Amino acid sequence: MTKKEYLDKLARELGSMSYNDVKDILSDIGNHFDESVMAGKTEEEAAAQLGDPSELAAEYKEGMTLPGILARKAEKIQKPKPSEPTAQTVTFVVLITLLVAIPAFFTLFGIVLVMLLIEIAAAAGAIALLCTCWTYGAFLGSGLLLGLTLLFFAIFGFAVCYFSVKYFVFATKWYIRSMKHVWHNGI
Amino acid sequence: MNNQFKKGVLDLCVLTILKKGDSYGYDVADTLSRKIQMSDGTVYPILRKLASDGLVSTYLKESQNGPPRKYYHLTEEGEKRLELDKKEWDEFTEAVKGILEDEKNDKEGIS
The missing domain is CATH 1.10.287 (Helix Hairpins)
Incomplete structure (x- = not known):
């Protein structure tokens, strides 16, 4: 898979994310390809080492979407725990x-x-x-x-x-x- | 190694690497994938999550050859989290080691 093919597939898999998020992610992974090539690898090798684009997209979604936001909200709600009066x-x-x-x-x-x-x-x-x-x-x-x-x-x-x-x-x-x-x- | 095992610990590894000094995505991915068998890509969602949680901050820095690199810096909050997670991890691994040792000793005792 070339850089372009990889990024295209990743973009498709990220579909449900906001435009800005997708743009950011594609830029990060695109840079990774560039760095890999500078380090003497081929685009194919870089793509293989990055792992399956759909798996990567799933990992992004897992980290970014609701659970993370919910966890932060839950933390906020839990904080003012009424303590027993002294x-x-x-x-x-x-x-x-x-x-x-x-x-x-x-x-x-x-x-x-x-x-x-x-x-x-x-x-x-x-x-x-x-x-x-x-x-x-x-x-x-x-x-x-x-x-x-x-x-x-x-x-x-x-x-x-x-x-x-x-x-x-x-x-x-x-x-x-x-x-x-x-x-x-x-x- | 089992994937579920790795997932939880990779955050800790990334934070530890950044504790040593600011670094960019490719470098973190390279450092980690040399030591742990994993896809290079995995590092990026982790970095992104850490950034959105405020544990790391990012900035762009010119590189000698090629476009500017996005560097990651461990924030104060990130250092706190690292300390807590490291302590928890140490306690956890000690406990697991203890359990595995007991098991081994029991088996040796029987045979």
Whole structure:
């Protein structure tokens, strides 16, 4: 087999590989032929020593295709192996949770709840005041003003409440996640 | 020698050759096929795999006669792998030797 015949056959056998891979491989094997010839061998001898092109192609495919990629992926997945928490970690998580997280949780929860109640009261007061003014027609100016003020206060308060609840949930989730992380990976 | 035997060990051989100094494909193939009965071609898929795993890096270097050669260089990661694999190989061959020795002694004991 000449160099050309060998490379043609190899290229055919490599068919399923990407163009760049095939080009690279053919260049490597082509250079091998050139080196062999420079070392005083004939192309036939070089081809014989290289081995069957279809076998060579199979070896290339074995090394390059899925198994290799999968093996590397598997390595990556295996790495963050959750280890058993140490006594120090357990103490840390339990203490922080009992002394800081739980009191903070209930305090903040209480604050948000109180805020929400105040807003509801303000809204109810504003609506009642406006209705009263409307029905009786007395103190129309000052009543309307106070009622609208209360109403805006309520709307503003609800917005604050909305964001408070949102960030409260966010913070709680974050806390649980980071404690889990500490639990598995140490402090 | 059995082909399955060789396959696993050739990576180790190629890494060892590159540990001595950078080399190009033909040279590695020549060195190996002088000592182990194998096709020259086998070395190339191994080099390619080692390169894609980051155990060796490649660069082109002018040669005196002919086109530039693609040289292979053992990376730090490659050296680490070589050490680990060599240790494993030594332990493995020791164990196999031990088993074969036991077998021989047993047979001699019986006869």
